[in-house]
Amino acid sequence: MFEMYIYTMGDRAYALEMAKLLDPENQYFQTRIISRDDCPNQDRKGLDVLQVPEKLGLVLDDTEAIWQSNKDNLIVMDRYFYFSSGCREFGYKNCKSLAQLKRDEDEFDGALATILRVLTRVHHDFFYINPQYVSVRDVRQVLKTNKRQVLRDCKIVFSAVFPRNFVAANHRLWKIAEQLGATCSTELDSSVTHVVSTVGGTEKSLWAVQESKFLVNPKWIEAALYLWRRQLEDKFPVAKCTTRV
Template identity: 65%
Template sequence: MQMSLVTDSPVHSSSSDDFAAFLDASLDSGSSEETEDSDQLETQRVKRRKVDKMENIEELQDPTSLPPSLEQTAEASMKKDVCTHPGSFGEMCILCGQRLDADSGVTFGYIHKGLRLENDEIVRLRNTDMKNLLRHKKLYLVLDLDHTLLNSTQLIHMSPQEEYLKSQTDSLQDVSKGSLFMLSFMHMMTKLRPFVRAFLKEASELFEMYIYTMGDRAYALEMAKLLDPQREYFSSRVISRDDGTHRHQKGLDVVLGQESAVLILDDTENAWTKHKDNLILMERYHFFASSCHQFGFNCKSLSELKNDESETDGALVTILKVLKRVHGMFFDELEGNLVDRDVRQVLKTIRKEVLKGCKLVFSRVFPTGFQADNHLLWKMAEGLGATCLKELDPSVTHVVSTDAGTEKSRWAVKHKKFLVHPQWIEAANYLWQKQPEENFIVNQTKNP
């Protein structure tokens, strides 16, 4: 039946009746009560439009009346309307234009206001994107802002010793060269971490990069402007806390990348509870005094000491090497299909090499009665490839201790084993390299 209808009137365009209806309504009267009415009419029409090719003929015959064939439409839509509504923009399906309920799927407000996608569509996009990316020999990299790439402070929180900075700020006209910026309209001062520009430049050749920060949207965009004035690295891939799906948590669900190909650079491990395996933990960058105080350090900040991280040997330099290593291993060393490779596995392997061959015994590190193999340091050491033992034996290479006076510490000295401070493990964890033991000497405590 529908076929015959179509052949009867093949030239009818679907726009004209909508237009006719609009004119019709508008000619009737211009009062406001009409608005709702026509809106209703509109929605009914929208519903009907799904099958407009089939139904046009009836509308043509009688464009002013309400849908004469609702039953028929419903029937037809059962047959014809197979749209899965993969996502919505402004509450309309991106595929068929039909009005949808607001709250389904994941919002992608950071890409464009009003955009939402369903899970199936996200999976589909990730898959196609993955192939595209692998062809360009790239992976994904999610970057945190504060304490990772830069450090910001409120102007009112600046200490008197930091006042000198206000005369040393770089011009906002050409941000691509400077590293210290006064954003007076946000009442903030921001210091970029040394080496960050070179870092971004080199990383952008290996990775598709995202910014993901717990700051708000305005702040995130402002920082993106400082880091990437030409908009060549991040384009619209700037995610702020307003865009996340969970409070106080960061998640990869709003990142359009396969989890097996995402690396995360962040200074806060707790923010990524679900994605610890993707995370490369950064040593925090504290330039301003307020940032030190916030984390409970009472020492002088870099700004007060008029000092800074090394441009040639800082944390970002180290991490860039690790990133290159992961990237190289992922593409060149692993066997098997590219799509099946997993960057988390690579990360684990590389991490395991850091303290490979070390056998550790801890002394006076864990509180008494604490189950040792649950402790953070223990797990960290194992993650770095060391073997941890509870009791001494001749194969032990390092004793990790906070006190040189303990029995195990003295044993270490006597048998010419390394005696190191727990910070030795933490440093290795941050720097991805076994550190010289002599830099982590354990001090004698005064009490016997």
């Protein structure tokens, strides 16, 4: 279905070792292995190194910032922490690795299974919907269209999420929500479906409860980003606050 590459900022020896682990029979990657030794720019990645046309390439990575030139090609992955050393390395506090939990990610609903479904859907839409236009189609637009279905019909107001005097529309969560198809607003009205808040005692949080709107914490948006579907709101409760904030 896809021609796959390994692209790492590790050295060549590391890249080859990862290829052996991921593809011991050399069926999937063959010689398509890119390491930092192949990269003229050590602080960014780009499809130009792979000589892949931007309108045909998709990227899976857990670091968005390094793909400045190809953000529209990127499918952001949640970081995979099997060993606790990974949590410490990236500065995650109160993080339990999968090894500590004595399990691996879910075979059907984990990150890899989810992304396989996304890739399959994008592949289908690219090649089989109005196939007469395949030659002029851009996979970035196909990906964007699919992504905007995740939080379609959601209208979100944020509370106690952004720093004071911060331009809300510039915040990462606001941008992610819009990429996922939600409408974001700073004003409360009857069309609002969700209030995303870090605490339960804010005016907007109390309004959400009073008006029977969904009240969720910011991880609800991040989970939708990584899992490519709207999450059950009751799994992302907001911490209760006994006093008005």
